[in-house]
Amino acid sequence: MSYAESLLWTVTPYVTLVIFVGGLIWRYRYDKFGWTTRSSQLYESPLLRVASPLFHYALIFVIVGHVTGLLIPISWTDAVGVSNETYHANALIWGGLAGVATLVALALLIYRRRTNGPVFLATTVNDKVMYLVLAASIVAGVVTTVAGFVPSEVSYRTTVAPWFRSVFALRPDVEAMGHASGLYKLHTLIGMALFVLFPFSRLVHALSAPLGYLFRPYIVYRSRSDGAPRRPGWGRVRQNRPL
Amino acid sequence: MKVMAQIAMVMNLDKCIGCHTCSVTCKQTWTNRPGVEYVWFNNVETRPGQGYPRRYEDQGRWRGGWRLTRRGRLTPRAGGRLRKLATIFANPLMPSIQDYYEPWTYDYETLTTAPLSGDVPVAAPRSLISGEPVKIGWSANWDDDLGGDPTPDPVLERLSEQVRMEFEQAYMFYLPRICEHCLNPSCVASCPSGALYKRAEDGIVLVDQDRCRGWRMCVTGCPYKKVYFNHKTGKAEKCTFCYPRVEVGLPTVCSETCVGRLRYLGVLLYDADRVTEAASVPDERDLYEAQLGLFVDPHSPAAESAGLPADWLEAARRSPLYDLIVRYRIALPLHPEYRTLPMVWYVPPLSPVVDALSTTGHDGEAAANLFAAIDALRIPIGYLAELFTAGDPAPVTDALRRLAAMRSYMRAVNLGEQPVLPDVGLPEDDLAAMYRLLALARYDERYVIPTAYGNVPGVVEEGGCSLDYDGGPGMQGPFGEASGRPVPVSIENFHGLKERQTSDEVTRDRVNLLNWDGRGTPAGLFPPRRRSS
Numbered sequence: 001m002s003y004a005e006s007l008l009w010t011v012t013p014y015v016t017l018v019i020f021v022g023g024l025i026w027r028y029r030y031d032k033f034g035w036t037t038r039s040s041q042l043y044e045s046p047l048l049r050v051a052s053p054l055f056h057y058a059l060i061f062v063i064v065g066h067v068t069g070l071l072i073p074i075s076w077t078d079a080v081g082v083s084n085e086t087y088h089a090n091a092l093i094w095g096g097l098a099g100v101a102t103l104v105a106l107a108l109l110i111y112r113r114r115t116n117g118p119v120f121l122a123t124t125v126n127d128k129v130m131y132l133v134l135a136a137s138i139v140a141g142v143v144t145t146v147a148g149f150v151p152s153e154v155s156y157r158t159t160v161a162p163w164f165r166s167v168f169a170l171r172p173d174v175e176a177m178g179h180a181s182g183l184y185k186l187h188t189l190i191g192m193a194l195f196v197l198f199p200f201s202r203l204v205h206a207l208s209a210p211l212g213y214l215f216r217p218y219i220v221y222r223s224r225s226d227g228a229p230r231r232p233g234w235g236r237v238r239q240n241r242p243l
Numbered sequence: 244m245k246v247m248a249q250i251a252m253v254m255n256l257d258k259c260i261g262c263h264t265c266s267v268t269c270k271q272t273w274t275n276r277p278g279v280e281y282v283w284f285n286n287v288e289t290r291p292g293q294g295y296p297r298r299y300e301d302q303g304r305w306r307g308g309w310r311l312t313r314r315g316r317l318t319p320r321a322g323g324r325l326r327k328l329a330t331i332f333a334n335p336l337m338p339s340i341q342d343y344y345e346p347w348t349y350d351y352e353t354l355t356t357a358p359l360s361g362d363v364p365v366a367a368p369r370s371l372i373s374g375e376p377v378k379i380g381w382s383a384n385w386d387d388d389l390g391g392d393p394t395p396d397p398v399l400e401r402l403s404e405q406v407r408m409e410f411e412q413a414y415m416f417y418l419p420r421i422c423e424h425c426l427n428p429s430c431v432a433s434c435p436s437g438a439l440y441k442r443a444e445d446g447i448v449l450v451d452q453d454r455c456r457g458w459r460m461c462v463t464g465c466p467y468k469k470v471y472f473n474h475k476t477g478k479a480e481k482c483t484f485c486y487p488r489v490e491v492g493l494p495t496v497c498s499e500t501c502v503g504r505l506r507y508l509g510v511l512l513y514d515a516d517r518v519t520e521a522a523s524v525p526d527e528r529d530l531y532e533a534q535l536g537l538f539v540d541p542h543s544p545a546a547e548s549a550g551l552p553a554d555w556l557e558a559a560r561r562s563p564l565y566d567l568i569v570r571y572r573i574a575l576p577l578h579p580e581y582r583t584l585p586m587v588w589y590v591p592p593l594s595p596v597v598d599a600l601s602t603t604g605h606d607g608e609a610a611a612n613l614f615a616a617i618d619a620l621r622i623p624i625g626y627l628a629e630l631f632t633a634g635d636p637a638p639v640t641d642a643l644r645r646l647a648a649m650r651s652y653m654r655a656v657n658l659g660e661q662p663v664l665p666d667v668g669l670p671e672d673d674l675a676a677m678y679r680l681l682a683l684a685r686y687d688e689r690y691v692i693p694t695a696y697g698n699v700p701g702v703v704e705e706g707g708c709s710l711d712y713d714g715g716p717g718m719q720g721p722f723g724e725a726s727g728r729p730v731p732v733s734i735e736n737f738h739g740l741k742e743r744q745t746s747d748e749v750t751r752d753r754v755n756l757l758n759w760d761g762r763g764t765p766a767g768l769f770p771p772r773r774r775s776s
């Protein structure tokens with residue numbers, strides 16, 4: 001492995017993490033008002049009502065698959081008696097299905113966005129870049145899932161996953177990542193690009209999944225002064241300007 | 244018992260001439276921005292008619308408000324918490340822009356740039372949503388003055404076939420609508436983010452723009468369809484009861500500018516502990532009485548010991564609303580069957596009955612004639628009952644009889660005749676007081692608004708405000724339109740309006756709001772910027 005590549009797998013994950021976490025904190029503090037789904041359902045509903053739930057539900061499966069695949073070591077599945085072959089067969093079927101469903105739904109959503117006049121008018125440059133990276137990472141992901149079943153390939157469970165876990169242990173296992181195939185490396189890089197983009201795009205709405213709704217009373221009362229910043233009448237008026 | 248205060252509204256429908264001044268001034272104040280072109284926090288509907296958005300009262304389709312489960316518990320008609328979260332990726336019950344109307348402008352530029360020809364150039368309509376040429380076929384008041392076909396009116400559909408056929412000749416009136424600021428708001432209950440809330444001090448229901456994430460469930464939850472989605476900012480917006488004005492003791496813009504002076508504002512005290520109980524009475528027709536039962540007499544010991552600020556208690560005692568709603572019982576809630584316990588009430592219109600009498604050659608002001616007509620004219624009573632009392636004609640009839648009694652009593656007084664006092668459950672003094680309140684009441688009798696919470700120093704100032712903010716809301720930020728901080732509305736309204744209302748000087752640089760496009764800050768529109776030392 002070249003010096004440049006080992007540098008790549010050592011430095012970029014941390015740069016990504018810093019931008020991701022720092023960016024989110026900054027965005028939340030600076031731009032609560034812009035933190036929204038920016039729904040376009042008001043313009044067009046029939047296509048959205050099929051594509052959007054399909055995309056989001058499939059994506060939840062994809063995320064669960066990534067968490068399992070990256071965080072659970074082979075030794076754990078062995079210990080509960082799941083052979084590597086069974087694991088991979090399952091990963092291919094369910095992961096492949098979820099991946100293809102996500103891709104189909106994304107294609108529908110992009111088609112809708114491009115062909116529906118009002119929806120396209122409401123699409124910013126930021127959205128377009130985000131769609132490009134998102135689509136690229138999903139395409140690369142589906143390809144690796146399918147390619148991952150070819151026996152000659154090196155499994156991500158012995159390459160990408162150990163490296164991913166070692167990043168959080170602050171001792172990046174560059175050797176393991178070096179053995180991964182080019183497809184996996186590409187998918188990992190695009191994935192990191194998506195995480196870099198995440199805090200600065202509409203993707204942030206994922207973090208607002210309103211699970212608290214299940215546990216709160218229906219009617220919310222708030223006092224007039226709740227959350228309103230107080231300053232004395234003689235205090236300086238702070239100027240908030242966008243950028 | 245937990246006594247809470249609410250600033251509520253009563254509208255006297257007899258006086259509404261359908262001029263839409265309230266709608267227009269409200270629009271100028273709150274929704275003259277990109278993203279809310281189609282939004283009317285206040286709109287005036289001709290009844291019978293479809294309303295705005297189209298057929299919003301058809302809860303079989305839109306599923307707004309609450310329903311009772313088999314075990315007698317309240318649950319949002321559109322589904323409970325799990326169902327809301329399961330359908331969060333695309334709300335299946337959201338009205339489309341076509342159900343409101345596609346907002347448009349006119350291509351005025353062609354009027355000046357068209358080449359010389361034999362034909363006069365025309366400013367063709369263009370959609371404000373897509374920018375394309377558009378055929379105008381519907382809008383917020385399309386069926387004004389029965390201009391459209393009133394038969395799709397969902398309220399009319401519940402009346403019998405024969406009644407519907409006769410309706411158009413029989414009865415027509417105007418219904419101005421704002422957010423009801425309900426005691427049991429289903430929009431608040433529908434919001435997954437908890438961004439919508441009811442203010443504990445004055446009961447105003449507001450959207451926290453920093454917490455709203457644009458899930459759109461509130462639009463579905465509100466049976467009156469008075470929560471709107473701003474398609475530029477991706478956030479929900481609704482009538483604010485002009486809280487920046489109300490906080491400084493000014494009436495809402497719609498009340499202030501009402502030509503007919505038909506709106507009344509005041510404090511009502513209610514028992515917050517029994518709200519859910521009142522909203523879940525089994526029979527829909529009992530909801531009106533149940534809500535009446537929630538209101539607390541401001542002179543009672545319970546109100547006194549509730550710990551309210553003295554000026555609020557005083558305002559509650561002088562409240563014109565308590566008289567209209569509880570004492571005289573002539574104001575009724577709009578669609579109590581939605582179980583949201585609405586707080587904008589209506590005095591039902593008597594004038595169509597008087598008109599119907601007069602055209603038959605009878606004396607339309609004599610009590611006996613009026614009473615007979617109220618009983619005989621089943622059509623308007625049935626329709627009004629569907630609007631105001633979940634179909635129970637008795638409270639509507641009673642309210643109209645009291646209005647009729649007042650009318651004939653005051654005529655006798657003014658003509659120097661001996662007044663015959665009909666038995667409507669109100670003593671002579673009350674009839675006279677009611678007349679004064681409905682016919683003569685001055686500004687400070689119609690609007691009894693305590694100022695914000697004892698004027699604690701500093702509370703009227705919002706942090707981080709600025710008036711010289713380029714572009715204002717709707718400006719293109721890096722994360723989509725209108726990202727970054729919104730302009731604090733209370734600054735615009737508080738300083739601007741308060742100054743204009745209270746200063747002795749005549750403002751020299753007047754700005755004509757009618758041709759201001761909402762962008763930039765023309766001289767004279769806002770108070771001069773204070774240089775900080």
